[in-house]
Amino acid sequence: MSTVLPGTEGVPYRPKKGEIPTAPGVYRFRDADRRVLYVGKAKNLRARLSNYFAPLRTLHERTRRMVTTAASVEWTVVANEVEALQLEFTWINEFDPPFNVQFKDDKSYPYLAVTLAEESPRAVVTRNRNIRGAKYFGPYPKVWAVNETLEILLKLFPIRTCKDSDYRRAMASGKPCFAGQIGRCFGPCSGVVTIEEHRENVDRFVSFMQNQDRRIIGELTQRMRSAAAVQDYESAARFRDRLQAATSFFEKSAVVLGEKVDIDVFGIDHDELAAAVQLFIVRGGRIRGVRSWTVDKELDVPLGELVDSVVQNAYGDGEVPPAEVVVPELPDDAEALETWLGTIAGRKVRLRAAQRGDKAALLGTATQNAKQTLMLYKTRRSADFTTRSRALEDIQEALGMADAPLRIECYDVSHLSGTNIVASMVVFEDGLPRKDEYRRFTIPHSTDDTDSLHQVLTRRLAYLKAPDSIGSPIEPTTATATVPATAAGEDAATSSTADGADVPEGETDAAASERRKKFAYRPNLLIVDGGQPQVAAAARALEESGVEGIYLCGIAKRLEEIWTPDGDYPVILPRNSDALFLFQRVRDEAHRFAITHQRQRRKRDMGSVLSEIPGLGPSRVKELLRHFGSVKRLRAASETDISEVKGIGPALAATVHRTLHADGAPAPR
Numbered sequence: 249m250s251t252v253l254p255g256t257e258g259v260p261y262r263p264k265k266g267e268i269p270t271a272p273g274v275y276r277f278r279d280a281d282r283r284v285l286y287v288g289k290a291k292n293l294r295a296r297l298s299n300y301f302a303p304l305r306t307l308h309e310r311t312r313r314m315v316t317t318a319a320s321v322e323w324t325v326v327a328n329e330v331e332a333l334q335l336e337f338t339w340i341n342e343f344d345p346p347f348n349v350q351f352k353d354d355k356s357y358p359y360l361a362v363t364l365a366e367e368s369p370r371a372v373v374t375r376n377r378n379i380r381g382a383k384y385f386g387p388y389p390k391v392w393a394v395n396e397t398l399e400i401l402l403k404l405f406p407i408r409t410c411k412d413s414d415y416r417r418a419m420a421s422g423k424p425c426f427a428g429q430i431g432r433c434f435g436p437c438s439g440v441v442t443i444e445e446h447r448e449n450v451d452r453f454v455s456f457m458q459n460q461d462r463r464i465i466g467e468l469t470q471r472m473r474s475a476a477a478v479q480d481y482e483s484a485a486r487f488r489d490r491l492q493a494a495t496s497f498f499e500k501s502a503v504v505l506g507e508k509v510d511i512d513v514f515g516i517d518h519d520e521l522a523a524a525v526q527l528f529i530v531r532g533g534r535i536r537g538v539r540s541w542t543v544d545k546e547l548d549v550p551l552g553e554l555v556d557s558v559v560q561n562a563y564g565d566g567e568v569p570p571a572e573v574v575v576p577e578l579p580d581d582a583e584a585l586e587t588w589l590g591t592i593a594g595r596k597v598r599l600r601a602a603q604r605g606d607k608a609a610l611l612g613t614a615t616q617n618a619k620q621t622l623m624l625y626k627t628r629r630s631a632d633f634t635t636r637s638r639a640l641e642d643i644q645e646a647l648g649m650a651d652a653p654l655r656i657e658c659y660d661v662s663h664l665s666g667t668n669i670v671a672s673m674v675v676f677e678d679g680l681p682r683k684d685e686y687r688r689f690t691i692p693h694s695t696d697d698t699d700s701l702h703q704v705l706t707r708r709l710a711y712l713k714a715p716d717s718i719g720s721p722i723e724p725t726t727a728t729a730t731v732p733a734t735a736a737g738e739d740a741a742t743s744s745t746a747d748g749a750d751v752p753e754g755e756t757d758a759a760a761s762e763r764r765k766k767f768a769y770r771p772n773l774l775i776v777d778g779g780q781p782q783v784a785a786a787a788r789a790l791e792e793s794g795v796e797g798i799y800l801c802g803i804a805k806r807l808e809e810i811w812t813p814d815g816d817y818p819v820i821l822p823r824n825s826d827a828l829f830l831f832q833r834v835r836d837e838a839h840r841f842a843i844t845h846q847r848q849r850r851k852r853d854m855g856s857v858l859s860e861i862p863g864l865g866p867s868r869v870k871e872l873l874r875h876f877g878s879v880k881r882l883r884a885a886s887e888t889d890i891s892e893v894k895g896i897g898p899a900l901a902a903t904v905h906r907t908l909h910a911d912g913a914p915a916p917r
Contacts, residue, residue, distance in 0.1 A: 329584035515614025636679030642827035
């Protein structure tokens with residue numbers, strides 16, 4: 249049954265109390281044009297949908313935007329959770345809802361296929377998954393990988409590889425095809441084997457690919473020795489070549505799990521906007537295939553829900569799952585998902601989240617690969633000129649700027665429990681980072697993050713002249729005259745080069761002058777990491793400086809909202825937009841640069857504190873930090889724990905403990 253309900257309060261279409269059934273089902277949100285915006289499933293429709301119709305102020309910003317964009321909600325009751333999962337998958341593929349997870353797999357992976365439905369089956373490398381009656385092996389990460397595998401296997405099982413047209417021509421003429429002439433194919437056209445004997449070879453090929461029994465090495469070794477014993481050296485040479493091929497095959501596919509283990513391992517790395525998936529296909533304990541794809545998230549779904557979507561996408565196109573599927577986290581409907589996978593496989597399939605052991609280690613490797621995939625996805629996206637141009641134009645439109653923000657500066661503050669307060673300034677020009685113009689700031693005293701941002705921006709804006717100098721640097725003498733003493737000294741001393749390395753003390757006056765010129769370029773847009781309070785502090789610094797013509801905004805990390813100084817509500821950008829992607833990348837770069845500087849400073853500070861303790865030389869300081877792994881653990885350790893460190897006796901341990909807990913000692917890390 250499907251129902252569309254008018255609303256009573258809140259959003260106009262809000263269902264009345266008690267009208268939503270408590271049975272399992274699938275629901276759809278539609279807009280005024282009847283376009284499906286979102287499809288979801290639920291074990292209890294009433295409980296799930298009530299979450300969407302809570303007071304709007306309590307909803308996640310993205311969920312609130314989806315609910316307010318929709319004009320109606322409808323649901324279909326089903327018998328159980330498995331049917332709900334199947335219907336949800338069908339509707340997502342049919343309607344392609346914009347608020348559901350959007351998969352981006354632009355790769356067409358190569359497979360090794362054996363055309364079992366043909367009279368004389370052949371092995372072929374293909375990306376087509378729809379060959380009738382074919383048996384597929386893979387996918388393989390690259391074409392060269394599957395070609396290399398086939399090259400080795402043909403020495404073991406020289407089955408037909410020629411095109412159908414070549415095969416028919418050879419059979420009609422009685423002359424072997426080219427592969428048959430050079431001994432790479434013992435198909436029926438070669439006259440060496442019959443069609444029935446060739447079929448037996450194909451069956452052995454398929455069986456080996458499925459089981460990959462290492463006993464073939466022993467069998468070939470025995471046959472080679474037997475042939476050599478009767479001086480049949482030609483046969484012995486053929487068995488030797490096949491033995492080398494078999495050995496090479498097993499060497500190129502190292503065992504990662506037990507030789508009878510067949511599993512699929514999904515590694516996932518995600519942030520607020522996107523996710524990357526890395527799938528390791530393990531058969532016979534060896535990684536036989538690799539797939540990776542990226543996901544755009546319109547709603548900020550949790551990992552468990554993301555796993556649900558990823559698994560459905562991986563096996564929804566007919567791919568048969570193995571007996572076990574390893575994921576980073578079990579979704580809420582794991583039992584129903586297992587039943588659905590079992591229906592596809594024709595046997596029981598177990599879904600598990602590996603916590604320890606070899607499978608957990610393999611999951612960690614897959615996750616690390618997913619991290620690299622996500623980073624590469626972001627890098628390639630940001631490097632595309634068309635994408636960057638579109639992002640800058642969208643930012644201009646969203647913030648109501650007169651021109652596109654060709655120069656963006658972003659600021660972030662980092663500290664540890666109020667100590668070692670530092671800030672970073674990163675610069676993006678034309679959507680790309682300018683690392684030679686990054687700057688670091690040290691903040692001696694501050695009440696909170698907003699005060700820190702106010703101080704930093706006050707110091708930075710002091711380098712700028714009047715509005716008529718937009719786009720041009722000021723003279724270094726003017727900069728020095730207008731910068732407070734703390735800014736002129738600290739900022740110059742902690743300015744960064746290519747990736748934040750402190751400028752050497754012996755820097756020349758000419759180099760310092762050049763840095764001040766770069767530091768004086770006027771940005772089109774200032775971004776601060778934070779929401780309304782941080783934006784208000786930055787706006788106050790901008791107003792006090794007297795500098796005009798610079799736009800300001802902040803990005804709040806949890807909801808990825810863009811706040812402006814005069815806005816009561818945030819600017820909400822589509823989660824898959826290039827503009828929001830650029831905002832996120834700029835903010836993350838500022839955070840990375842700030843936290844790196846803060847860690848360097850506190851490491852140096854703690855090293856100084858420890859080195860001042862009588863009896864603690866550089867080697868003992870290093871040994872202390874190595875033993876405990878972090879300063880936080882060292883500070884939390886007792887005198888007895890400290891005395892167990894190599895080279896540290898009870899008396900010295902007591903001194904270290906007393907020093908670390910004295911008034912004014914560095915706070916825990």
